[in-house]
Amino acid sequence: MYKILANTIFLGKDVHFLPDCHSTNDIALQMVRSGQVQEGAIVICGYQTKGKGQRGNSWVSEPGKNLTFSLVLKPAFLDITEQFVLNMCISNAIRKVLQDYVPYLTVKWPNDLVVPDFGKLGGILIENVISSKSWENAVVGIGLNINQLVFENEKATSLSKITxxxxxxxxxxxxxxxxxxxxxxQLKKGKHKEIKNDYLSHLYLKNQIASFRSENGDFSGQITGIDEQGKLLIEDETGELRTFGLKEVAFLD
Structure with missing residues (x-):
């Protein structure tokens, strides 16, 4: 169904289409570890039964309606401490394409695609293969709601539902x-600052008063940015700047 791409340099030259599967990330990771695929390979599925999201959440997709795929990258040119810059790079790229159809699309930290007042359009889950010396591979799982109109989760939406x-x-x-x-x-060329600025310029709820929940309870504050490791920076109602890693803070708005 999905053909090898003619207009790219290395991405999409090895496309593995599966009518259905449990998780494209799991299959891509298996292929990486067994040496079956190289950088640029893509696993795409028509119906993903056990897709994975951030925080251990599942990704439920109607058969044949959406895009669910994983691509293999080899970001050995980055330091292990720079993992979040890859997240920003991927988030920015997808947003740039989809904003042609929904220009008010934002990125909800760390890497969900959200249309304010409509809901979540998609998400990204990057799973890394790291050795003691370097960052060997990154399997980038992407799930995007495109033509699906009915969702069990009331916070989900799709391009078709919006437009x-x-x-x-x-x-x-x-x-x-x-x-x-x-x-x-561009990331390979070291354009980290430009990538971060682009990410921050479309960050969901940035500089807006919102409600959050941490292990210490609920609080109000505003997102001011991210630190060098990609942790979220929130200035709370007392003026204190607080730093949160993945799973350490939840959005209540």
Whole structure:
């Protein structure tokens, strides 16, 4: 169904389409560890039964309606401490493509794609293979709600639900992979500052008063940015700047 991409340099030259599977990330990770695939390989599934999201959440997708795929990267040119810059790079690339259809699209830290007042459009889960010496591989799992109209989760939405249009999945796939490759090549050139600035300029709830929950209870504050490790910076109602890693803070808005 999904063909090898002709207009890319290395991404999408090895495409593995599965009508259905449990998790494209799990399959891609197995292929990486067994030496079956190289950088640029993509596993894409028509119906993913046990997709994974951040915080251990599941990703439920209606058959044949959405894009669920994983791509293999080899970011050995980055230090292990720079893992979040890859998250920003991928998030930026997908947002750039989808904002042509929903221009008010934002990125909810760390890497959910959210349309304010509508809901979550998609998410990204990066699972890394790291040795004692270097960052060997990154399997980038991407789930995007495209043509699905009914969701069990009331916080979920789709391009079709927002716009009223039906979308060509193969064409969107081509556009997204092409943009990811362009953004990844910029990352290879060391454009970290530009990538971070782009990410922050579309960060959900940045500089807005919102409600959050941490292990110490609920509080109000505003997101001011992220630190060098990608942790979220929130200035609370007392003026204290607090730092949160993954799973350490929840959005209540």
């Amino acid at each position: 009223g249009n039906n979308f060509d999945l193969q064409e969107l796939f081509r556009l997204i992979i092409t943009q990811i490759e362009q953004s990844y090549l």
